[in-house]
Amino acid sequence: MLEITCPYCGKRAQKEFTYAGDAGAERPNLETGTNQDWFEFVYLRDNPRGLHDELWHHSAGCRRLIKVRRDVVTHEIIDTGAPSDSLSTGAS
DSSP, rough: OOOEEEETEEEGGGGOOOOETTTTTTOTTTTTOOHHHHHHHHHHHOOOOSSSEEEEEEETTTTTTEEEEEEEETTOEEEEOOOTTTOOOOOO
């Protein structure tokens, strides 16, 4: 099981969190977005290998969204923070 460090509550078990999606996905503009823009946003996602920024909801804790940088190959959590934070790359 993964342990995720919530920036507000500290280290917690993964079961306290709910995956909330890709932290880099940009929603189309409600006024100017086309059907194709929305189709691509909802259905066409990258499946990255390596480091990936994700949003997680601390659903059994503070109920806030956090950003998690995770290696999707090894499942290692590199860094966590608020959704607006820039996270470290994990390089030494």
